Each structure stands twice: as C-alpha cells, then as structure tokens.
Amino acid sequence: MFSGFYNAGIVAYQILLRLVAPFNTKARQWVAGRQHWAxxxxxxxxxxxxxxxxxxxxxLGEFEQGRPVIEAFREAYPTHKILLTFFSPSGYEVRKNYEGADYVVYLPADTPANxxxxxALVQPQMAFFIKYEFWYxxxxALKAANVPIVSFSAIFRPDQLFFKPYGGFYKNMLTYFDHILVQNAESVQLLNHIGLTNVTLAGDTRFDRVAQVASARKAIPTAWLFKAQQPVLVVGSAWPEDMSVLIPFINQFTQNLKVIIAPHEIQDAAIEKWRAELAKKTIRFSETQVPSFDQSQLRSADCLFIDNVGMLSSLYQYGEFAYIGGAFKQGLHNILEAATFGMPLFFGPDYQKFQEATDLVNEGAAFPIGSVADLNEAFSKQYANRSEAEQISRNYVQRNIGATAQVMEVVKKLMGQSPAKQTNN
Known part of the structure; x- marks a missing residue:
C-alpha cells in the first residue's frame, strides 16, 4: 500500500517542479532535461x-565521490560502456561532458513505467548507486531483470526511516541491493540489526578522489603572487551565512593573514556587497587577468575573491588554514580537499551528519564555530601553533585511502555471477 503513496509523491514532485520551472533555473533545467528522455x-x-x-x-558531490570507482571500472573492464545519470542539474550541467562515461543523462523520475x-533500454550488466540514492x-526493475545492484560509500544513521518500526517500506528497498559498502562501523551494525549481511565496511571513496585531485593539482600563479609568502586562510564554498561570521572576523583580526574567498555561488552583487563590508583591501580574480593589471596590487591585497568555478581544489595548496562553508544551513561542503594538504579546518555548527567532519573534530584538526567569537578564539589558537592539526588532517586522509579497491573486489565477484555477463561471453 505504501508504494502507492510513494508513487503519488513522485508524481506530485514532478508537477510541483513544472509549476515553479518558469521562475526557477534549476527546476527549469530538471524538467527540460527529462523531456523525451526515452x-x-x-x-x-x-x-x-x-x-x-x-x-x-x-x-556533483556524489559524482566526485563515485568518480574513482567509475575510472577504476573503466580500467578493469575497458570493453564495457558506462552510463552515468544525475538527479540534480547541479551535477548534470557541470559533468555532462565527462569523458570517463560514454553516456551522461538525467535520471528520469522514479515512476514504475519510467x-x-x-x-529495458539500457539492459545494464550492473548498477551502482552512490551514497544516498534509494529509488524504489x-x-x-533492476532486481526483476536480475541486474546486480551495488551501493557504495553509503552511510546510515539510527534516525533514518530504514530503522524505524514504521519504516518497513524503506527497509525493504535495502534488500534489493546485492551488496552495500559503507563508510563506518555504525552503518554495518545498523544494517546487520535489520537482517542485512551483504555489507562491507570499506570507507569513503572520496578519500581516493581527493588524493587523486591533490596529486594532479594545478599551479595558480595569481594565488601564488597574492600569497606573497604570507599565511593564507582559504575559504571554500562560502554562503552568506558563512560570510556573516567571516567578515567581522577578518576585519578585527590584527595579525598577518591573507584570505582567499571562493563563494559557493558566483554572484556579482553578493561579491561586491562583501567587498564593501570588508575593511581591508580586496580584489577579484577576474580583475587580475586583464593584461594591463598591475601585479603589485595583487601582492598588497588582503582578500582575493575567486569569481570563477573549478579552481577551489587547487587553491588549498596555497593555504595554511581552511574554512569550509555550508554548515550553518545548506550542508557542509567537501572538507577533504583541504584536509589532504594538511591544515586546521573551520566550519559552521551543523556538521554531525558528515563522518569525516566528526572524525576530524574528535581528533583535534577541525573546529566547529557558531559565532564570530568562536571563530576568533579557535583560529587564534591554531594561528599560534597549527603543527599538530596539520599532521592530524594529513594523516587522516592518508590512512583512509583504499575504498575504491574494496568496491572493485565486490564488482569482480558480482560480475562473475551476473547471468547477463555470462551471456555476453
């Protein structure tokens, strides 16, 4: 019976998106991307x-998490084609030309017919769902077609519906997976408690990805000139809520410090507003790319605003400290890209759903803050002596690398068991 409510909810969600599409860019992209999908x-x-x-x-975040597995699969099974689907426009629009996949499309809404x-169209040999995706x-349909299904980098919490007395519909979804690879021991225990034993504690494939990104980091001459051999705080994926704490902190911090700020959304009005509120000398990255730009202005600036995309992961190499946005409201963004370079990390108070954030807070390399006073106190202590936090964050990433290899071990076993695979042989 609950499946009827679920399907009605999917239909209602589609109707709602069509209604708001004329007024919302992401909703419009979501709807347009699924027209005539078949x-x-x-x-x-x-x-x-x-x-x-x-x-x-x-x-996009889940894609980056899954990317090491996609690329490892490509290397292990070069004759297979890879189909990559996205639910959100923020993933599809950025990665629709990703060369690691043969086909990149939106996932049609989860109706029985779709x-x-x-x-039936794809006839997949295997299906992978990254982290949180559970589409009834x-x-x-995959189980009916005898397609092996794998979930990896998954993480579960006791408050989720799977583990509630009234959550039987959602618990049943998990039984369709042939194997679930999870990030932590608590997830293993929760799944075992509801009778699921096809579970492996593998960790998070994001560690493998950030290690790849760090090793392939690009030099950014503008950031190097701005740094001018001084300590730098890199602010990654900042939202207005983050800036409301950061701006007063930057204005009142009296010791030697430069700040690189990468907003989560590049909006000219917001950047100019923040520049006006800062009491220190600011400059935008785009201003430095004009041929007539005087490089001495870059060296003398205190704050550099990044007004383009795709640069953040390489910017962390120029920092001694990192503040990661999203943990006041929207959801904490990727802290591992900064941690891999070894530095103290700061972020807002709502971080508990992120295993790596909780781990690094507990180990003493990350510091949640809820106010300007909190940030000033925590940052001042790390400014005076950051060596311990540097080592902790760097070691944390290094010791958690390897989840991709464990996923591929499961893949090899399931590929051998797949009836469809044997038919193609």
Missing amino acids: TALRNKLTDNEQPVVWFHAAS AQEFV NYLR
Whole structure:
C-alpha cells in the first residue's frame, strides 16, 4: 500500500517542479532535461553492441565521490560502456561532458513505467548507486531483470526511516541491493540489526578522489603572487551565512593573514556587497587577468575573491588554514580537499551528519564555530601553533585511502555471477 503513496509523491514532485520551472533555473533545467528522455536515450544507444554498466549520482558531490570507482571500472573492464545519470542539474550541467562515461543523462523520475522502460533500454550488466540514492521503482526493475545492484560509500544513521518500526517500506528497498559498502562501523551494525549481511565496511571513496585531485593539482600563479609568502586562510564554498561570521572576523583580526574567498555561488552583487563590508583591501580574480593589471596590487591585497568555478581544489595548496562553508544551513561542503594538504579546518555548527567532519573534530584538526567569537578564539589558537592539526588532517586522509579497491573486489565477484555477463561471453 505504501508504494502507492510513494508513487503519488513522485508524481506530485514532478508537477510541483513544472509549476515553479518558469521562475526557477534549476527546476527549469530538471524538467527540460527529462523531456523525451526515452527517445533521446534510445538514440544514444542505437549503435552500441557492448555491455553497459550504470552509475547513478544525485549531484556533483556524489559524482566526485563515485568518480574513482567509475575510472577504476573503466580500467578493469575497458570493453564495457558506462552510463552515468544525475538527479540534480547541479551535477548534470557541470559533468555532462565527462569523458570517463560514454553516456551522461538525467535520471528520469522514479515512476514504475519510467523505471521499467529505462532498464529495458539500457539492459545494464550492473548498477551502482552512490551514497544516498534509494529509488524504489528503479531498484525493483533492476532486481526483476536480475541486474546486480551495488551501493557504495553509503552511510546510515539510527534516525533514518530504514530503522524505524514504521519504516518497513524503506527497509525493504535495502534488500534489493546485492551488496552495500559503507563508510563506518555504525552503518554495518545498523544494517546487520535489520537482517542485512551483504555489507562491507570499506570507507569513503572520496578519500581516493581527493588524493587523486591533490596529486594532479594545478599551479595558480595569481594565488601564488597574492600569497606573497604570507599565511593564507582559504575559504571554500562560502554562503552568506558563512560570510556573516567571516567578515567581522577578518576585519578585527590584527595579525598577518591573507584570505582567499571562493563563494559557493558566483554572484556579482553578493561579491561586491562583501567587498564593501570588508575593511581591508580586496580584489577579484577576474580583475587580475586583464593584461594591463598591475601585479603589485595583487601582492598588497588582503582578500582575493575567486569569481570563477573549478579552481577551489587547487587553491588549498596555497593555504595554511581552511574554512569550509555550508554548515550553518545548506550542508557542509567537501572538507577533504583541504584536509589532504594538511591544515586546521573551520566550519559552521551543523556538521554531525558528515563522518569525516566528526572524525576530524574528535581528533583535534577541525573546529566547529557558531559565532564570530568562536571563530576568533579557535583560529587564534591554531594561528599560534597549527603543527599538530596539520599532521592530524594529513594523516587522516592518508590512512583512509583504499575504498575504491574494496568496491572493485565486490564488482569482480558480482560480475562473475551476473547471468547477463555470462551471456555476453
């Protein structure tokens, strides 16, 4: 019976998005990206004669989390085609040209008809869901087609519906997975408690990804000139709530410090507002790229605003400290990209749902703050002596690398058991 409510909710969600699409860019992209999806997908697959595997990511963060596995699968099974789907426009629009996948599309809404048609068109040899994605009708359609299903980098908490007395519908979804690879021991215990034993404690594949990113970091001459051999605080993915704490802190901090600020959303009005509120000399990255720009202005500036995208992960190499945005309201952004370079980390108070944040707070390399006073106190202590936090954060990333290899071990076993795989042989 609950499946009827679930399906009604999916339909209602689609209707709501269509209603708000004229007024909201992301809703408009979500709707437009799914129009005539079956025809578009059929056309993409028309000439393909190779087996297909399907990876699904909710958005950009989950894609980056799954990317090491996608690339490891490509290396291990080069004759297979890879289909990558996204739920959110923020993932699809950024990675629609990702060269590691053969096909990149939006995931059609999780209705019974869509799920059955999608699985029939793709005929995947295996399906991967990254971290949080649990779509009832897709899981049912895959299981009916005898397609092995894997969830990796998953993390579970006691307050989720899977573990409630009234959460039988959601608990049943988990039984469709052939294997679930989780991030922590608590997740293993929770799943075992409801009778699921096809579970592996593998850790988080994001560690593998940030190690890849750090080793392939790009030099940013503008950031190097701005740094001018002085200590730098890199602010990554800042939201207005973060800036309301950071700006007073920067204005009142009297010791030698430069600040690189990468907003989560590049909006000229917001950047100019923040520049006006800062009492120190500020400059925008785009201003420094003009041929006539005087480089001495860059060296003398106190705050550098990054007004483009795709640069943040490489910017952390120039920092001694990092503040990561999103933990006041929107959800904490990736802290591992900064941690891999070894530095004290600061972020807002709502971090408990993020395992790596909780771990680093407990180990003494990360510091949650709820006010300007909190930030000033925590930062001042680390400014005076950051060596311990540097070592802790760097070691934390290094010792957690390796989840991708464990996922691939499960893949090898399941590929051997897949009836579809054996047919192609």
